[in-house]
Amino acid sequence: MPELPEIRTLAEQMDRELAGSRITAVEVDQEKCLNRSVDSVRRGLVGRTLGPFEAHGKWIRSPLAEGGALAINLGMGAEVRLPRCAEETPENYKFRMHTADGGGLFIRFWWFGHVHLLDGTGGEGPMDRLGIDALDPALDCGAFRALLAGRRGGIKSFLLNQKNIAGIGNFYAHDLLARSGIHPMRPIPSLEPGEIGCMYRTMRDLLEASVALGGADYERDLYGRPGGFSRRRFIVGYREGEPCGRCGETVVKIRTGSTPGFICPDCQPEDPPGG
DNA sequence: CAAGGTGTTGTCCA
DNA sequence: ATGGACAACACCTT
Numbered sequence: 104m105p106e107l108p109e110i111r112t113l114a115e116q117m118d119r120e121l122a123g124s125r126i127t128a129v130e131v132d133q134e135k136c137l138n139r140s141v142d143s144v145r146r147g148l149v150g151r152t153l154g155p156f157e158a159h160g161k162w163i164r165s166p167l168a169e170g171g172a173l174a175i176n177l178g179m180g181a182e183v184r185l186p187r188c189a190e191e192t193p194e195n196y197k198f199r200m201h202t203a204d205g206g207g208l209f210i211r212f213w214w215f216g217h218v219h220l221l222d223g224t225g226g227e228g229p230m231d232r233l234g235i236d237a238l239d240p241a242l243d244c245g246a247f248r249a250l251l252a253g254r255r256g257g258i259k260s261f262l263l264n265q266k267n268i269a270g271i272g273n274f275y276a277h278d279l280l281a282r283s284g285i286h287p288m289r290p291i292p293s294l295e296p297g298e299i300g301c302m303y304r305t306m307r308d309l310l311e312a313s314v315a316l317g318g319a320d321y322e323r324d325l326y327g328r329p330g331g332f333s334r335r336r337f338i339v340g341y342r343e344g345e346p347c348g349r350c351g352e353t354v355v356k357i358r359t360g361s362t363p364g365f366i367c368p369d370c371q372p373e374d375p376p377g378g
Numbered sequence: 379c380a381a382g383g384t385g386t387t388g389t390c391c392a
Numbered sequence: 393a394t395g396g397a398c399a400a401c402a403c404c405t406t
Contacts, residue, residue: 105385135400161386179385179402214385215400229387256394264394265387273385361396363384 105177106161107237107270108313109322109330113183114158116325117208120185122165124202125152133197136212138219138228147171147220148200160233160269164221171223174230178216180322184209188327237270238310247303251291258294258302259287260360270310274319277340277365279306281347286371287359293375312336339365 105113129145131137137144152168166172177183184196186207193199196209198218210218219228234250235242250268254261259280262271271279280287283302285294294302313319318330334341338348343356347367357364 176387178387178400213402215387217387232388254393260395263386 105180105318105322106272106274107158107310108275108316108332109318110161110163110177110270111158111238111314112318112324112330114156114163117163117165117183118156120206120325121153121202121208122155123152124204124206126150126200127203128199128201130199131197131218132194133212136198136216136218138217144218144220148173153202159230159236160265161272162230162233162269164230166223172221174217174219174221174228175210176217176219176229177210178212179214181213181216182211182323183325184211184327185325188325190327233265233269234267235269237268237306238314242268244300244303247306248296248299251294251299254291256291257288257360258285258291259362259364261291263362271306273362273364274340275309275313278337279309281337281339281365281367281370282309282349284370284375286366286373286375287357287364288373289375295375298375339367339370341365 126148129148131141131144134141153173154166154168156163156165161176163175164172186201186209189196189209191211193209196211198210199207201207210216221228251261259276261267262276262279263273279302282305283298285298285302313332316331317324318332320329320331320333323329339354342354343365345354346352347354347370350367350369352367352369354365354367357366
């Protein structure tokens, strides 16, 4: 379930703990998480030096000083830990990397996730197909409008598609739309300029607020500490049957395409006034 | 206890 | 371009 705020929190911590460290050993017990064979990944990492860690959407990348890069995606909720902060036995972490300074990185994959070794030439992995990061400073309101221009589908599926904007998942999408007063199934062409501007500001406010708190409280960081962003902050997200945090109307759960969604029927009319 | 929902991504199909 | 179905098979709630 990690989305942009949780990934960004981890990337910042990994940058502090691991950037500049030389990799001394790599053990993998779950080969399907790799984009190459275990031997190939081990050969490509051991002896190399990790560069700065950067988040892009739900992916984390660290270029290697000798060329190429390490790319990590946590899928539906993996755990990433420093070895000294591991709570379980090492065997429970299917990817284990050790560094010369005595540190390292353990990853326990839950459903699935990815550790990719990239050769750095581009066009080789999922990261190359990502849209702009949702908190990229270059994504101002005008750029956000430009992304939506000419698009025809529903707004929620657009926001969840990482090729359009990277970092938004179902967890934050519920309130991003509710706080903007937009029904998830609204066709993009039906959105008023004012609604798009509101959605842009809400997206930045919501994600930045969670980043400032270290991400969602059900996720744990590199040290095993939970984030400070509680879902009690949501006005509709995961509040089925409870009053909407804005108007008090009862929140309902609906199907929004292939994902479940939570909406306030009053704040998010399917057919907006004047539309 | 068994069944079902859930979060992500890529691929395939209409 | 768009979305739906599906696969990857862990873990919690019902």
